[in-house]
Amino acid sequence: MRLKPATRPLDRAFYARPVLDVARDLIGCTLMHDGIGGVIVETEAYHESEPSCHAFGGPTPRAKTLFGDPGTAYVYFSYGMHTLLNAVAEPAGVGAAVLIRALEPTYGIDRMVENRGRTRSADLCSGPAKLCQALGVSLEHNESQLQNGPVRVHAREPTTRSFTVVTGPRIGISKAVELPWRFHAEGVEHVSRPIRTRVVSRDKR
DNA sequence: CATGGGATTGACT
DNA sequence: GTCAATCCCATGC
Numbered sequence: 725m726r727l728k729p730a731t732r733p734l735d736r737a738f739y740a741r742p743v744l745d746v747a748r749d750l751i752g753c754t755l756m757h758d759g760i761g762g763v764i765v766e767t768e769a770y771h772e773s774e775p776s777c778h779a780f781g782g783p784t785p786r787a788k789t790l791f792g793d794p795g796t797a798y799v800y801f802s803y804g805m806h807t808l809l810n811a812v813a814e815p816a817g818v819g820a821a822v823l824i825r826a827l828e829p830t831y832g833i834d835r836m837v838e839n840r841g842r843t844r845s846a847d848l849c850s851g852p853a854k855l856c857q858a859l860g861v862s863l864e865h866n867e868s869q870l871q872n873g874p875v876r877v878h879a880r881e882p883t884t885r886s887f888t889v890v891t892g893p894r895i896g897i898s899k900a901v902e903l904p905w906r907f908h909a910e911g912v913e914h915v916s917r918p919i920r921t922r923v924v925s926r927d928k929r
Numbered sequence: 930c931a932t933g934g935g936a937t938t939g940a941c942t
Numbered sequence: 943g944t945c946a947a948t949c950c951c952a953t954g955c
Contacts, residue, residue, distance in 0.1 A: 778951095785951075800950080803937050805938085896935085897935090
């Protein structure tokens with residue numbers, strides 16, 4: 725059993741691309757915090773041009789992070805109790821980010837169990853708030869850098885199996901619900917909710 | 930300053 | 943399937 729990813733963190737250029745590309749390509753990469761982490765299996769894209777994005781109303785105090793440098797962590801508090809983690813994408817000045825929605829638990833699983841108060845693997849990181857709790861990601865990490873900060877995203881590891889990426893509508897929003905901006909690895913049980921979707925990338929690796 | 934709405938989750942019918 | 947918990951932040955007066 726490995727203790728940490730063998731690959732380097734993704735660099736700023738990875739995030740400085742169209743947010744849909746970043747969302748798709750984050751599938752299969754590894755999210756880490758404090759020795760705890762897993763393979764990203766589900767993401768959603770948000771962009772200032774559509775009303776479900778927090779950047780839609782411009783750079784308000786909360787949303788200003790979204791307009792910052794690509795690769796910045798955007799962490800915010802939702803429903804009075806949940807923390808959600810995003811990776812800021814597109815060039816600085818454009819408000820866009822990728823919500824990390826689910827992981828396949830890989831590193832520090834015993835500590836995930838501790839943090840979550842659940843034992844089943846599929847209950848540890850199968851949701852955007854669950855994975856933050858499992859990894860200990862909190863509001864303090866807002867505006868930290870994913871390339872070299874406490875929370876990092878590593879490039880796809882050679883040992884990660886190949887998979888197909890599928891896409892469909894985003895979850896839990898009330899505006900722009902029709903956009904197929906949710907991505908996940910097909911057939912993975914660690915997603916927040918399986919969906920009927922179309923294939924965008926087959927046998928990715 | 931007062932109000933209302935969530936990019937969710939877990940418990941329950 | 944339904945529903946409450948709980949608080950930051952955006953909006954409006």
